[in-house]
Amino acid sequence: MVFDPPYGVKEYELEQIEKMLSGGTGIWRIPPSFDGSVRSPLPRFTALDEGERQTLRRFFKDLAIAALPALKPGAHVFMASNAFLSQLVFGAMVDGGFEFRTEIIRLVQTLRGGDRPKLGEKDFPDVCSLPRGGYEPWGVFRKPLPPKMTVRECLKIYGTGGLRRRADGNPFSDVIPSERTSKREKDIAPHPSLKPQSLLRQVVRAVLPLGIGVIADPFMGSGSTVAAAEVVGYQCIGIERHANYYSLAKKAVPKLIAIRSGERSSEIVEEQQIKLAI
Ligand SMILES: C[S@@+](CC[C@H](N)C(=O)[O-])C[C@H]1O[C@@H](n2cnc3c(N)ncnc32)[C@H](O)[C@@H]1O
Numbered sequence: 001m002v003f004d005p006p007y008g009v010k011e012y013e014l015e016q017i018e019k020m021l022s023g024g025t026g027i028w029r030i031p032p033s034f035d036g037s038v039r040s041p042l043p044r045f046t047a048l049d050e051g052e053r054q055t056l057r058r059f060f061k062d063l064a065i066a067a068l069p070a071l072k073p074g075a076h077v078f079m080a081s082n083a084f085l086s087q088l089v090f091g092a093m094v095d096g097g098f099e100f101r102t103e104i105i106r107l108v109q110t111l112r113g114g115d116r117p118k119l120g121e122k123d124f125p126d127v128c129s130l131p132r133g134g135y136e137p138w139g140v141f142r143k144p145l146p147p148k149m150t151v152r153e154c155l156k157i158y159g160t161g162g163l164r165r166r167a168d169g170n171p172f173s174d175v176i177p178s179e180r181t182s183k184r185e186k187d188i189a190p191h192p193s194l195k196p197q198s199l200l201r202q203v204v205r206a207v208l209p210l211g212i213g214v215i216a217d218p219f220m221g222s223g224s225t226v227a228a229a230e231v232v233g234y235q236c237i238g239i240e241r242h243a244n245y246y247s248l249a250k251k252a253v254p255k256l257i258a259i260r261s262g263e264r265s266s267e268i269v270e271e272q273q274i275k276l277a278i
Contacts, residue, residue, distance in 0.1 A: 002217055190222075
C-alpha cells in the first residue's frame with residue numbers, strides 16, 4: 001500500500017472540503033499570497049484538540065486492522081505523514097498490528113514552522129516557534145512475517161518481505177531529495193495535497209520487491225499513486241471517497257502518466273537559467 005491519508009481526519013470531511021473550495025475558513029488555512037503567487041490552502045493540523053487526536057489514533061489503528069487481512073505477509077506500507085503528527089499515527093499503525101520498519105525522509109521545503117511567535121513578532125524578533133520545515137516523513141511498515149520465516153523464504157513464497165532496489169542497482173534509500181509539486185502537475189490535478197510524480201515513482205517502485213503484486217491507495221485523491229504505479233509497470237487500485245476528486249483522478253491519471261521522468265528537473269534548470277539570465 002502507498003498512501004497519503006487525510007490527517008486532521010477532519011480536513012477531508014465533505015463539509016470542510018466545501019468550505020475550502022468556497023474560500024471560507026474552517027480547518028483549512030488559506031495562506032496569504034507570497035511573491036506574487038497565491039499559495040494552496042493548507043490544513044491547520046495544530047488546531048486538533050485532544051479528542052481529535054484520539055480520533056486520529058483510532059482511525060489509523062482501525063485502518064491497520066482493516067488493511068492487514070488484505071495484505072500478504074511481508075507486504076509493505078508506505079504512508080505519507082508530517083512532522084507534527086507522525087509520532088502519533090505511526091504508533092497507531094503499530095497498535096493495529098503492523099511492524100514499524102523505518103521512516104523515509106522526503107527532503108522538501110515545506111510551509112511549516114519558521115514563524116515568529118504569533119502577536120509577539122515585534123517583541124521577539126529573534127525567535128521562531130518551530131523550526132522551518134525541510135522534510136516530510138513517510139512511515140514504512142510491514143505486515144509481520146510468519147514466525148521464523150526469513151526474508152528469503154518470504155520472497156520465495158509470497159513475493160514480499162523486502163524492498164525493490166533502484167533501477168541502477170543501488171539500495172532504496174531512506175532519504176529522498178525531492179521538490180514541491182510542480183505547477184504543471186498541479187494544473188493537471190488541482191488537488192490540495194497532490195504529491196509529485198518524481199517522488200511517487202520512486203516510492204511505488206520500491207514497495208513491490210519483485211515487481212509482482214498489486215498496489216493499493218485507499219486515499220487516492222487525484223490519482224497520483226495510480227499514475228506512478230502505471231509508469232513503473234505495476235497494477236494499482238485507487239479508492240477515493242469524494243466524487244469530485246474521483247472524477248478529477250479519472251481525467252488526471254493519463255496526463256500524469258505522460259509526464260516523462262526527469263522532466264521536472266529540467267524545468268527547474270531552465271527556470272534557474274532564466275533567473276540567472278535576468
Ligand atoms: C491527503 S489526500 C491524498 C492526495 C493524493 N496523495 C494526491 O496526490 O492527490 C487524502 C484523500 O483521501 C480522501 N479520503 C478521505 N477519507 C476517505 C475515506 N474514508 N475513503 C476514501 N478516501 C478518503 C480525501 O477526499 C482526499 O482526497
